[in-house]
Amino acid sequence: MKTTRIILKVPFYKHPAGTVFDLAENTEPANWPDDERLREKQNFSGNQVYHLPDGGRGFAVNLAVSDTKPCPEHVFEGHDIRKGPCRVTAAATHYGDAGKKEEVTPPCGRLREENISIQINEAIQSQGLLIDLPPFEEVAEKMVLLDRLSGRMVLEYVLRNYKHSDTQLTWDVSDLHPGFYELQLRFPDNWYHSICFIKFFPFPVEADKIPPAPEKEWQKMAKEIFQTFTEPRTVEASDLPNQALDLCLEWGEMFNQPTQERMMKRHPELTQEQADELDKLAREVRSYVYDLCQQESEGKLEESKLHLLARRKYPWVSDTNFFRMKNVGMYYARR
Numbered sequence: 001m002k003t004t005r006i007i008l009k010v011p012f013y014k015h016p017a018g019t020v021f022d023l024a025e026n027t028e029p030a031n032w033p034d035d036e037r038l039r040e041k042q043n044f045s046g047n048q049v050y051h052l053p054d055g056g057r058g059f060a061v062n063l064a065v066s067d068t069k070p071c072p073e074h075v076f077e078g079h080d081i082r083k084g085p086c087r088v089t090a091a092a093t094h095y096g097d098a099g100k101k102e103e104v105t106p107p108c109g110r111l112r113e114e115n116i117s118i119q120i121n122e123a124i125q126s127q128g129l130l131i132d133l134p135p136f137e138e139v140a141e142k143m144v145l146l147d148r149l150s151g152r153m154v155l156e157y158v159l160r161n162y163k164h165s166d167t168q169l170t171w172d173v174s175d176l177h178p179g180f181y182e183l184q185l186r187f188p189d190n191w192y193h194s195i196c197f198i199k200f201f202p203f204p205v206e207a208d209k210i211p212p213a214p215e216k217e218w219q220k221m222a223k224e225i226f227q228t229f230t231e232p233r234t235v236e237a238s239d240l241p242n243q244a245l246d247l248c249l250e251w252g253e254m255f256n257q258p259t260q261e262r263m264m265k266r267h268p269e270l271t272q273e274q275a276d277e278l279d280k281l282a283r284e285v286r287s288y289v290y291d292l293c294q295q296e297s298e299g300k301l302e303e304s305k306l307h308l309l310a311r312r313k314y315p316w317v318s319d320t321n322f323f324r325m326k327n328v329g330m331y332y333a334r335r
Helices: 036-041 217-230 240-248 260-266 272-297 303-313 319-334
Strands: 003-008 020-024 048-052 061-064 068-070 086-095 116-121 126-132 142-147 153-158 168-172 179-186 191-199
Touching (some): 086 116, 240 272, 240 319, 272 303, 272 319
Antiparallel strands (some): 048 061, 086 191, 126 168
16 A cells, blocks of 8 residues: 655644644545536545544544645654554444444453553653453453554464453554554454554644755765866876776766777877777776775675775776765765
8 A cells, every 4th residue: 555644734633733644645535426427527636535544533534635735754764753652542342243232241341441541661662552451251362453544454462371360451552653553352252342543653743844854865975976077187197097087987978978089189199999998997997996886885895995995906096086986886876
């Protein structure tokens, strides 16, 4: 399922403005008529809604797209989104077979919202659900955690050592990502307790005061590359391999173009064969250094060793040319 991250621009049911949710990316028209003929006559493009699995009381509602704003990914960069608070929205007891009346007294007792509390341990930065069980005759068999947005089962835990004398159960939610969840405590004969809860993002976001995205590493490297290419470069006239390499590293219109013609124009005494050899050598050096940068990005090499390895294989390469190749190579490796 593709999801999108949104910010509430206005309060909605039990959720204040600034609340952030990950919701299904697909939207649908509000008040979608059953009659297909009516659908064809009406324009629903400006009346789209998201499906919100929990409006704050345990049941799903529609959320108008116009009441939301996209939340950029960078807003939570550097933050552990699992550290957000948890809130119980509903608790009840159900029977798995819809044909059986739930008005009868269930052997597992009836769970209420007041039976559930949030336990927070600041020392170890954990939080979880504390469940005070109602009087029961049947012992629970297992606990099942469901993701209400995707409909998938997240975790199943079999209660092997659970017995009649146990009146409380706990469920840790510290490692859960923000989302909408249902915890089911399942008993024999299809009865189960249901606890709906929401794990929120660590902090609300003001829709009109979203900070700009920080400059990414590849953007910083691109600036360095641009500065490298625009700063004046000096190469000794007698250093033919470095001159060929300098031309091989040109940017703009001459990017990746053959160097032979330009080298022979600078040095009329060069033969075509010599110019070809210089061009071949320049491209070989460039490929070698770019490959070193790729290995560094994969964690196979330390950045501090790149210069040493390049100098060991091609000792004639100037520092100017090496750092130009390194900047470009690091940029390509991290794109």
